[in-house]
Amino acid sequence: MGGDHAPAEIIAGAVEASREHGVRLVLVGQAPRIRRELDRYGFMGKIPIVHADEALDMGEGALASWRKPRSSIAIACHLIKQGRASALVSAGGTAGVVATSRLRLKGQQGVMRPAIAVTLPTRPRPTILLDAGATTDVKPEGLVQYAALGTAYAQILLDLDRPSVGLLNIGAEPAKGGKLTKRAHELLAGGSHGIEFAGNVEGHDLLSGRVDVVVADGFTGNVALKTMEGTIRTAFDEVREAMSGGAAARFGALLQRRRLQDLRDRLDPDTYGGGVLLGLNGTVVIAHGASHARAITSACELAHRLAAGRIVERIREQVALTRTSRFGRRTHADRDSAETPAREPDAPEPKEPPASA
Amino acid sequence: MGGDHAPAEIIAGAVEASREHGVRLVLVGQAPRIRRELDRYGFMGKIPIVHADEALDMGEGALASWRKPRSSIAIACHLIKQGRASALVSAGGTAGVVATSRLRLKGQQGVMRPAIAVTLPTRPRPTILLDAGATTDVKPEGLVQYAALGTAYAQILLDLDRPSVGLLNIGAEPAKGGKLTKRAHELLAGGSHGIEFAGNVEGHDLLSGRVDVVVADGFTGNVALKTMEGTIRTAFDEVREAMSGGAAARFGALLQRRRLQDLRDRLDPDTYGGGVLLGLNGTVVIAHGASHARAITSACELAHRLAAGRIVERIREQVALTRTSRFGRRTHADRDSAETPAREPDAPEPKEPPASA
Numbered sequence: 001m002g003g004d005h006a007p008a009e010i011i012a013g014a015v016e017a018s019r020e021h022g023v024r025l026v027l028v029g030q031a032p033r034i035r036r037e038l039d040r041y042g043f044m045g046k047i048p049i050v051h052a053d054e055a056l057d058m059g060e061g062a063l064a065s066w067r068k069p070r071s072s073i074a075i076a077c078h079l080i081k082q083g084r085a086s087a088l089v090s091a092g093g094t095a096g097v098v099a100t101s102r103l104r105l106k107g108q109q110g111v112m113r114p115a116i117a118v119t120l121p122t123r124p125r126p127t128i129l130l131d132a133g134a135t136t137d138v139k140p141e142g143l144v145q146y147a148a149l150g151t152a153y154a155q156i157l158l159d160l161d162r163p164s165v166g167l168l169n170i171g172a173e174p175a176k177g178g179k180l181t182k183r184a185h186e187l188l189a190g191g192s193h194g195i196e197f198a199g200n201v202e203g204h205d206l207l208s209g210r211v212d213v214v215v216a217d218g219f220t221g222n223v224a225l226k227t228m229e230g231t232i233r234t235a236f237d238e239v240r241e242a243m244s245g246g247a248a249a250r251f252g253a254l255l256q257r258r259r260l261q262d263l264r265d266r267l268d269p270d271t272y273g274g275g276v277l278l279g280l281n282g283t284v285v286i287a288h289g290a291s292h293a294r295a296i297t298s299a300c301e302l303a304h305r306l307a308a309g310r311i312v313e314r315i316r317e318q319v320a321l322t323r324t325s326r327f328g329r330r331t332h333a334d335r336d337s338a339e340t341p342a343r344e345p346d347a348p349e350p351k352e353p354p355a356s357a
Numbered sequence: 358m359g360g361d362h363a364p365a366e367i368i369a370g371a372v373e374a375s376r377e378h379g380v381r382l383v384l385v386g387q388a389p390r391i392r393r394e395l396d397r398y399g400f401m402g403k404i405p406i407v408h409a410d411e412a413l414d415m416g417e418g419a420l421a422s423w424r425k426p427r428s429s430i431a432i433a434c435h436l437i438k439q440g441r442a443s444a445l446v447s448a449g450g451t452a453g454v455v456a457t458s459r460l461r462l463k464g465q466q467g468v469m470r471p472a473i474a475v476t477l478p479t480r481p482r483p484t485i486l487l488d489a490g491a492t493t494d495v496k497p498e499g500l501v502q503y504a505a506l507g508t509a510y511a512q513i514l515l516d517l518d519r520p521s522v523g524l525l526n527i528g529a530e531p532a533k534g535g536k537l538t539k540r541a542h543e544l545l546a547g548g549s550h551g552i553e554f555a556g557n558v559e560g561h562d563l564l565s566g567r568v569d570v571v572v573a574d575g576f577t578g579n580v581a582l583k584t585m586e587g588t589i590r591t592a593f594d595e596v597r598e599a600m601s602g603g604a605a606a607r608f609g610a611l612l613q614r615r616r617l618q619d620l621r622d623r624l625d626p627d628t629y630g631g632g633v634l635l636g637l638n639g640t641v642v643i644a645h646g647a648s649h650a651r652a653i654t655s656a657c658e659l660a661h662r663l664a665a666g667r668i669v670e671r672i673r674e675q676v677a678l679t680r681t682s683r684f685g686r687r688t689h690a691d692r693d694s695a696e697t698p699a700r701e702p703d704a705p706e707p708k709e710p711p712a713s714a
Contacts, residue, residue, distance in 0.1 A: 095528075133527055136535035170490055170579040171452075178493035178576050203580045204587025216580075219535050222527040223560045223577050224584045230561025231585045235592040 001029040001055035001072040002092020004290050011037040013296025018047055023304045026085055028052050029072045050075060058289055061095035065103045073097055077104030080282035086307035087283035089299045091291045098134055105280040108312060110319045113138055114279035115146050117153050118225060122209045128154050129214045132275050133222035140183035143215055147195045148318035149278045150213035156309035163212035166201030194321035283311055358386040358412035358429040359449020361647050368394040370653025375404055380661045383442055385409050386429045407432060415646055418452035422460045430454055434461030437639035443664035444640035446656045448648045455491055455634060462637040465669060467676045470495055471636035472503050474510050475582060479566045485511050486571045489632050490579035497540035500572055504552045505675035506635045507570035513666035520569035523558030551678035640668055
């Protein structure tokens with residue numbers, strides 16, 4: 001029920017995912033409306049429906065998660081808890097989806113904070129950025145965990161054995177940055193965590209393909225992602241304007257329109273998809289609010305792929321490696337955290353409300 | 358002496374600034390080399406030279422500021438302290454220039470931390486972003502001061518009476534963000550500081566022209582700036598590639614090459630110039646390390662303009678307004694800081710080493 005074009009485009013995308021890609025789906029929302037849409041595709045009865053009375057509005061955040069226990073997103077979480085679904089896809093507002101899934105699915109054991117991973121349109125293969133805004137005010141140990149989450153995600157999504165991980169910082173040298181990144185660099189460089197740590201990366205490395213995974217706190221990651229999206233939009237608007245400048249330019253533009261359109265599509269956030277919330281007891285794919293059918297189909301395929309790759313188990317294994325190496329090697333770098341090892345595995349539920357991406 | 362093309366391009370740019378724009382200059386560096394270059398333009402004796410034995414290397418940071426008290430940048434600072442110069446321009450490494458000028462010029466009275474302001478190529482007029490990386494780990498009160506610094510800078514550079522100021526955050530609503538931005542929003546929204554506060558802005562607003570000044574901590578600002586630069590580079594590389602795709606496309610590209618080159622120039626950081634370090638007892642313009650003569654001429658003109666606009670005095674006035682309003686109105690929002698008013702005007706020198714931009 002979430003998203004600017006719900007439920008019509010959501011259902012169109014789901015039907016396509018089911019028909020063309022064999023993804024097994026359950027649709028959660030207002031049953032009569034869903035039935036009407038499915039009917040249009042001759043798909044009545046082919047995709048099960050679970051009715052939900054309510055839906056979160058796009059602008060609703062953390063509070064709505066408590067106020068609406070029967071929202072479509074809350075019910076979808078319930079299906080995962082019951083084992084009736086392995087993952088969920090929503091085009092609802094990020095804040096509401098994140099808050100509801102944190103509340104209903106809970107953080108998976110050993111993970112301090114969940115993170116939103118997004119896929120950047122780097123070539124030859126995508127770069128994964130996390131956290132794109134699930135959690136602000138994270139600790140250095142949280143960034144190390146994001147490196148583990150990102151490693152597990154890249155192993156499944158990019159089919160890499162040991163994806164390289166960079167720490168988003170303001171300079172290449174280890175001593176660069178603020179307190180958070182300096183300490184996180186120490187922790188990541190200090191031991192074998194099952195993480196292929198490639199050191200610091202900078203803002204211009206997000207699209208350079210230097211590393212497979214870029215780790216940042218949710219504030220910085222969100223600003224970087226939105227800066228990139230805004231810059232791509234501006235650059236293309238300017239190119240279009242430059243091209244429509246004169247008769248000769250217009251003629252040239254005509255010749256190239258299709259190629260440039262392809263390019264724009266590839267760099268457009270509506271095309272390359274939304275984010276994945278990692279670190280909960282279940283996989284949550286957050287499609288863009290503006291998603292049309294094609295984006296929803298991609299999101300369903302992604303959810304399917306992550307569930308098939310057993311992302312939750314893979315994250316558990318990766319995070320366990322992080323802990324082992326930290327308590328196994330008492331270097332200067334991990335002294336502080338090693339002093340309180342007993343609290344780590346049962347870290348308290350995060351208290352801050354999630355940030356909108 | 359700083360920069361990839363020093364001293365030849367530096368001196369070529371300075372000669373142009375002097376000849377075409379009437380900027381009064383002093384050249385600081387190795388006198389024999391400077392004389393030789395000036396001779397090539399028939400400018401020997403027309404621009405005074407102050408000899409400096411040493412120069413900072415591009416990679417040298419904070420420590421070099423202490424180790425090389427006779428570096429060209431240290432001597433240039435000395436000229437400002439003596440009143441023999443009003444501003445300095447350098448294409449040296451950002452870390453070294455920032456550290457040396459902080460050490461030699463000191464922070465101006467009432468300013469807690471200096472900030473690097475950069476000019477983004479927004480249309481119809483530029484947007485100013487600060488801090489682009491002078492200081493990491495700033496406090497909320499520091500962000501309020503950046504708003505004052507940015508206001509003074511925009512008044513001179515953009516010739517605006519009341520430039521609008523946005524706080525870089527991860528959502529539009531006041532309650533968005535981490536501890537730092539939430540508190541800074543309270544402070545900025547809470548009273549009249551002589552600042553036209555326009556609320557939160559997001560990453561995609563940096564090039565949208567929504568506000569005249571965007572305020573961020575140095576870590577976030579630096580990541581956003583470099584993300585923008587990297588994205589512009591990638592987008593243009595892709596456009597060029599798309600255009601060279603086929604015979605027809607190549608023909609079209611030929612027709613448009615000049616227009617696109619103009620556009621690329623405008624969006625290229627090497628063209629739109631470096632940053633200005635605000636908040637010290639003197640104006641420091643940091644040109645890009647890769648600067649050629651044209652960028653140095655622009656940097657000299659900018660330094661001249663800021664000195665003529667009495668930027669240091671303007672900042673003092675703006676920052677004083679911030680303090681007055683904070684101690685004058687004891688709202689919930691400014692209670693914490695109002696408890697220790699006596700320390701404010703003589704805030705201690707910052708301790709953290711500056712970050713590279």
